[in-house]
Amino acid sequence: MSNPVLTALLERRSIRQYTNRPITREEITTMLEAGRWAPSGKNNQPFRFLVVRSDDPRMDRLADCTIYSHVVKSAPLMIGVFLDKNSLYHELKDHQSAGACIQNxxxxxxxxxxxxxxxxxxxxxxxxxxxxxxxxPATYEFITFITIGEPAKEGSSSRKPLEDIMLEQF
Structure with missing residues (x-):
């Protein structure tokens, strides 16, 4: 496929195991900039980010907040996504915007x-x-953490056929 956006959409996989390679400041900035450009209702941009590296003492405590602690412990980096409650425009739209931000x-x-x-x-x-x-918690709503690193192994995935998820055929 010659379209880089469509190629990225089709090839991206969830990766749950990483090498120890550190993530550079430039790479972090690139990912945060991509998140920052996600669409939001009235362009309110309610998302806020927090970067946690593997050497941060909070990493082990955060790993205890999920049944996927082994994924957190394997990651050289996590990006937290939050909503600033003082910047909200519409609850559903703002949560959808956070999802777009995470995907970016x-x-x-x-x-x-x-x-x-x-x-x-x-x-x-x-x-x-x-x-x-x-x-x-009166100011910030936790949305998710994204673990990030150089893949230690390839991910895999499958999808239902398009006709199985269409409400009507076109």
Whole structure:
């Protein structure tokens, strides 16, 4: 396929095991910039980011917030995505915007030859995550952490046929 955007969409996989290669500041900035450009209602840009590296003492405590702690412990980097409650425009639209932001970050990681996975299950411990990070729950809503690193092995995936998920045929 000659379209780089469509190629990235079709080739990106969730990666849950990483090498020890550190992620550069330039790579982090590239991923955050991609997230920053996600669409949002009225261009309110309610997402906020927090970068946690593997040598950060909070990493082990954050690993305890998910049943996928082995993924967190394997990752050289995590990017936290939060919503600033003072910037919200419409709750549903702002959550959709956060999803677009996360997808942008993961596609940017893929374009840099990095792997990532969205740790959605961690939301079950949102209060604990905010406490570990010393973030005020009256100001910030925890959305997710994305683990990021050089893939230690390839990911795999499959999809249902398009006709199986269409409500009507076109």
């Amino acid at each position: 970050i993961m596609l940017a990681a893929h374009s840099l030859g990095l792997g990532s996975v969205w740790l959605g299950q961690m939301m079950n411990n949102a209060e604990k995550v905010l406490d570990i990070l010393s973030l005020d």
